[in-house]
Amino acid sequence: MKIRTQGAFFALLFLAAAAAAEVPADYLRSLDTAARADAAGFAGFSAARGAAWFSSSHGTDWSCTTCHTANPLGGGKHATTGRAIAPLAPAANPERLTETAKIEKWFKRNCNDVLGRACTAAEKGDVIAYLTSLNQ
């Protein structure tokens, strides 16, 4: 799905809010603003790009799927401690992606572990678009 205009972005926002996943609208808006500032040609977040990014490796031993598995609708397991991890996709776990502070806390930790750096706004927006696009 390619979103080319800001109008389409807000339509998606509305859809996301109407679905079970209620990603805070102001958080998504701030990601969108930051992504536009980072890249002049930025044309909106992409669930497809997020899906590819979620399962690729980024230069460390871990990718997102190492702990969260390739199916975010199912549960995962912490790679070192074996601790059970609840599903990431809001369709399977309505609590996910509902709190800005929590989302940012986990991006900070996990991006450091998986990429060895902070994630960009575009990467965050894409992976959120991917996770909220999943349906059971």
Next chain:
Amino acid sequence: MIDDRKRSWFDGIVWTAAAVYLAMLVDTAQAADHRYAVDDATYQSECGSCHVAYPPALLGAGTWREIMRGLDRHFGTDASVGDSAHAEIKAYLEAGAGRPRSAASTMRISDSPWFRKEHREVDTATWKSPAVKSAANCGACHRQAEQGDFSERNLVVPRRESR
């Protein structure tokens, strides 16, 4: 005069010995029961999302402080928490800290002689089985570990993988 002084010395020694003995009894009773207090919601939600919220009593205050100082490099992962959560968790861990048990160099509960002694009956194959995998995975056997209950009554060792 001299007798009085001797007696007060003797009394002092007796009382100190009694106090030490009592303290040891309490400590042994707690250790034998294997039930510990883990009762801070912030600690449980912040730290308990990646591993069992380990009972504060299992490490000394100095080790907890050191762990809290390096959360961004926490045993190979970034486990940073927000400032207010950090302060609350640090205070909670220090208040509930126990005798220093672990070698300060590794900071791991599982590296302490106490931990090894308690787990001496667990063989290598069990540790390596997919159900356990890591000494950090307390809940694999201690079914009530989340509640700080490590008693033998709630202990179920998973079957080993068939070879």
